[in-house]
Amino acid sequence: MSRSLAHELGRYSTGFITALVLSVAAYQLVVSGWVTSGGWLAFILLVLAAAQMIVQVAFFLHLRSEQKPRWQTYSYAFTWLMLLVIIIGSIWIMRNLDYNMHIAPEQVNDYMLKQAQKGF
């Protein structure tokens, strides 16, 4: 259990440098314009962000090696479920709404003016 200080410092430094490399890689990818497809670029950027999150959780938060209590695992899994529901669910619903409500901007303007005249 008790590892040497040098060993732990080395672990932190590895995590730090890896995170730094991932950040600069994501930056380079955007600035250089190597990837021309917007969808692929977004996908690669998200993968790099997820990789960096895993690196930081593993190297800085010590959630990798030691035995952790079961509630911690459950709350972690539950959080991920909620995150996906909130983010993917919102985007899905709003896109769908947008698609089903093809209103011209002028119509929206007229509608809002009428509402304003009625008083809120």
Added chain:
Amino acid sequence: MSHSVTETEKLDNTTLGFWLYLMTDIMIFASLFATYLVLVNATAGGPSASDIYSADFALLQTVILLTSSFTCGVSALLLRRGKKTASMWLLLATVVLGAAFLALEVFEFSTLVSEGHTWQTSAFLSAFFTLVGTHGLHISVGLIWAITLLVYMYRTRIGSDMVRKMMLFALFWHFLDIIWIFIFTIVYLMGVAS
């Protein structure tokens, strides 16, 4: 069977409470990210994402915050090993780096506002200021926390209480850095690329 609260039980309860707080805080950020992603194109004739972001500036902020996360982790590591003075120096470095990060963010916000791009301009800018501003608010609270922790460490002998306080602060600060990675990626990098 005695029911006295042992040091480990106390640590576990505090960690549980703080962990639950962090999980709920993630919910706030998830909602704000979802709001931002939904509204990112609703510019209402104002500037779009690629008009106002600078990738260089965002990278500078990222490197500063990442370094502060590193110094904070090493500070907690040293305190667990009983090295209080070294730990305090690194915590001070964390505060200085965190303050530099916050100063850059305030500079960015004030530049945007002085150019007339405020949170009233469009739904996109409302979502942007709310998301990034909420993160900045957390950083500000973290800075106050770190400074009070420094004062406490200066005045108190090292003990398990001090290690616990430091551990919770380190958890909070690492959490903020992880949130920032996603702001850096989803808001700034994708904004510049769009």
